[in-house]
Amino acid sequence: MTLEQFFKQTPEAAVAFSGGTDSAFLLWAARHYGCRIHAYYMKTVFQPEFELEDARRLAKQLDVPMTVVDLDVLAIPEAAANGPRRCYHCKKALFSRLVEVARRDGYSLILDGTNASDDADDRPGMAALKELKVVSPLRECGITKTQVRRLSREAGLFTWDKPAYACLATRIPTYTTIRAEDLARIEQAETLLADMGFSDFRVRLYEGGARIQMTESQLPQLLDKRVEVVSALKPLFSAVLLDMELRQASV
Numbered sequence: 001m002t003l004e005q006f007f008k009q010t011p012e013a014a015v016a017f018s019g020g021t022d023s024a025f026l027l028w029a030a031r032h033y034g035c036r037i038h039a040y041y042m043k044t045v046f047q048p049e050f051e052l053e054d055a056r057r058l059a060k061q062l063d064v065p066m067t068v069v070d071l072d073v074l075a076i077p078e079a080a081a082n083g084p085r086r087c088y089h090c091k092k093a094l095f096s097r098l099v100e101v102a103r104r105d106g107y108s109l110i111l112d113g114t115n116a117s118d119d120a121d122d123r124p125g126m127a128a129l130k131e132l133k134v135v136s137p138l139r140e141c142g143i144t145k146t147q148v149r150r151l152s153r154e155a156g157l158f159t160w161d162k163p164a165y166a167c168l169a170t171r172i173p174t175y176t177t178i179r180a181e182d183l184a185r186i187e188q189a190e191t192l193l194a195d196m197g198f199s200d201f202r203v204r205l206y207e208g209g210a211r212i213q214m215t216e217s218q219l220p221q222l223l224d225k226r227v228e229v230v231s232a233l234k235p236l237f238s239a240v241l242l243d244m245e246l247r248q249a250s251v
Contacts, residue, residue: 006137007033013109014038014102016095016134017066018047019055022113022145024159025152026138030111031062032155038107039066042094044073045180046167048187058159069101074180079169082178084124086169091125095132110134117145163200171204185236186210192232196225209239 007030015030017023017039030037041055052068059066071094074080078089095110102110112129114136129136138148152160168183182205189203189210198221201214210233214222222229222242233240 001141003029003137003141003143004033006141007035010035010109012036012107013111013135014040014098014105014107016098016110016112017041017055017059018113019051019053019058019159020113020165021152021159021162022115022138022148024054024058024113024157024162025148025155026111026113027058027064028062028152028155028157029137031064037064038102038105039064040098040102041066041068042098043068043070044094045183046073046090046169048165048168048190050191051165054159054162058157061158067101067105069097071097074178080178082169082172082174082176084174086124086174086178088124088128090167090169091128092131095128095134099132112136114139115145115148116142166202171202173205176205189233189236193229196228196232197221203233204243206241208237209241210237211241211243213243 010030013030013035015023015027015037017027019041027037027039039055039059041052043052055066073090073093076089076093079086079093095112099110102108110132112134114126114129115138118126118139143151149160168186169178171186172178172182186203186205190201193201193203193212198214198218201212201218204211204213212222212229230240
């Protein structure tokens with residue numbers, strides 16, 4: 001099945017819209033193929049402010065109505081406790097709330113931007129989506145992340161080359177209780193680094209310090225700006241460390 005065929009069979013739907021590359025392209029495709037679509041942005045302390053700004057910008061560009069739904073995710077004990085299944089409990093709460101709001105607005109079908117490159121076995125949150133009968137058209141139509149970026153560029157979406165961005169909760173070590181103040185300083189630190197010209201990186205909490213993960217190509221730039229980086233982050237953390245294992249920052 002192609003996306004065009006999918007949306008020709010889907011006259012209306014609600015889309016879980018994060019402001020990221022995948023859900024942005026899904027929103028465009030739905031609009032392009034004539035589906036009456038409504039975007040819902042789930043706002044929690046796990047999402048940085050720039051994601052909401054990008055979501056609003058893209059929804060305006062596509063002339064798609066967007067509703068921002070607030071959820072106190074730290075009020076969910078299993079999410080705040082940050083165990084191995086945190087993502088499942090978080091997604092279950094978020095999408096349960098989305099289903100409730102969307103149905104109130106007259107939408108019975110909920111779509112999300114999971115693509116064919118996403119590994120279901122490595123993403124506990126996808127089990128929650130399946131339980132709630134959320135449909136993933138990109139995945140069902142076999143569209144990979146590479147294709148999403150190419151098609152997004154052709155469609156003129158500014159999100160086409162946006163780096164993958166996992167939620168802020170992933171910056172906290174498993175079994176470490178998630179606190180709003182820790183998420184806030186991590187978001188502030190990542191904003192400071194982005195303002196210095198860095199991209200595709202993570203600032204992770206490590207025993208009260210900041211552990212920076214960055215792609216290898218940016219290391220020379222990081223070393224050149226070492227004093228500036230430490231000066232900016234030291235007021236927020238007890239130590240500023242560089243992760244030399246160079247693991248993918250996108251996780």
